[in-house]
Every structure is written in structure tokens, then in C-alpha cells.
Amino acid sequence: xGLSKGSKVPEFSxxxxxxxxxHSKDYLGKRPMVLxxxxxxxxxxxxxxxxxxxxxxxxxxxxGILVAGISSDxxxxxxxxxxxxxxxxxxxxxxxxQVRKMFGIRNSxxxxxxxxxxxxxxxxxxxxMAFNSVNALKHVPKALQAVRQMKEV
Numbered sequence: 001x002g003l004s005k006g007s008k009v010p011e012f013s014x015x016x017x018x019x020x021x022x023h024s025k026d027y028l029g030k031r032p033m034v035l036x037x038x039x040x041x042x043x044x045x046x047x048x049x050x051x052x053x054x055x056x057x058x059x060x061x062x063x064g065i066l067v068a069g070i071s072s073d074x075x076x077x078x079x080x081x082x083x084x085x086x087x088x089x090x091x092x093x094x095x096x097x098q099v100r101k102m103f104g105i106r107n108s109x110x111x112x113x114x115x116x117x118x119x120x121x122x123x124x125x126x127x128x129m130a131f132n133s134v135n136a137l138k139h140v141p142k143a144l145q146a147v148r149q150m151k152e153v
Contacts, residue, residue, distance in 0.1 A: 001121070002104030007127045009100045010034075014070070014092040017078035021115040022092055028125035032150065033066045034143050037105050038136075041073045041081035041091075047118065048137035049116070050087055056140050057088050063147060070094050072114065105132075120146040 003009070011025045017121035027033055029067065039045045045113075053067055060067050067089040073081070094100055097114070105115040118139040120129040129146035131139060 002117070002130065002132070003127055004015075004106060004130050005127055009119070009121050009125050009138075010012060012099045012102060013121070014099060015075050017075060017082045019075055019090045022090060027066055028121070032123050032147075033064055033068065033117065033121040033123065034060060034071060035068050035112070037070045037099055037100060037103065038116055039114040041077045042084075045116070045134075045136040047059055047085060050081070050140055051085055052137060052140040053089060054085065054087050056139060059144065060147065063151070065147060066090075068092055070099060072097055073102070079123065096137060101110070118143055120150070122150055
């Protein structure tokens with residue numbers, strides 16, 4: 001069973017597309033985040049999802065929300081993907097799938113593809129929304145809805 005609403009986000013460290021280390025502990029309890037796990041750079045669904053997050057990026061950042069995409073692709077693959085599609089957010093390398101396992105994300109499509117799941121993390125470091133869908137274009141609207149609900153509380 002994966003992490004769900006109200007779960008505390010585990011601490012983890014991963015490299016971003018520029019080779020810099022991202023440490024979740026630097027943000028947990030200090031800043032809200034959107035973490036989206038996706039199967040693979042440069043595939044049609046993942047590109048559509050990443051570009052949807054790119055197009056909504058300002059909406060998230062205006063509210064102080066950090067956005068990061070996570071997949072098992074390498075730093076170099078992430079760097080090319082970010083440059084090709086002008087992705088302004090962090091892409092984090094989880095080559096051993098350790099963070100994916102921490103979050104309890106299961107494979108999809110007959111267990112052949114890494115799962116696609118988005119988490120909205122509130123300022124306290126707890127999950128405000130967990131959304132799992134193979135439909136890449138549903139993730140950004142769900143995340144934006146969760147962000148609006150967080151503001152209302």
C-alpha cells in the first residue's frame with residue numbers, strides 16, 4: 001500500500017538534472033511541494049504530463065510550491081528532457097527506484113510500466129493529496145485542485 005493523504009513524507013536525497021543534490025529534509029515542514037512520479041523521459045504520456053506541469057508552473061510557484069518530477073532516468077537523460085521541452089522545475093534521478101518504493105508506488109499496465117502518481121505535500125510535510133492514474137493529463141488539474149483546497153483550510 002502506498003502513501004496516502006495524511007501520511008508523513010519520508011526523507012530522501014536525489015540528484016537533479018544539473019547534478020545537484022535535492023534533500024527533501026530541506027523543504028519538509030517549510031514549503032509545500034508537488035512531487036510527480038512518471039515512468040520515462042521523452043515518452044508521449046510523460047512528455048504530455050511534464051509539459052502540463054510546465055504550463056501550470058507559475059500557478060504553483062506563485063503560491064510558494066516547489067514542483068519536482070521523479071523517474072528512474074539518469075541525470076543526463078533528465079537534462080536533455082528538461083532542455084528539449086523547456087521544463088523549469090526539478091527532475092530527480094531515482095535510478096534504483098528507492099524513493100518510488102518509499103512512496104509505495106506500484107507498477108501499472110500489467111506490471112510492465114513504473115506507476116504514474118502525483119503527491120501534493122503540505123507545508124507541514126504531510127500528503128494533502130495522492131493521485132494515481134495512467135492518464136497523464138489528469139495529474140495537473142488534480143494537483144491544482146488540491147492546492148486550492150489547502151489554501152482554504
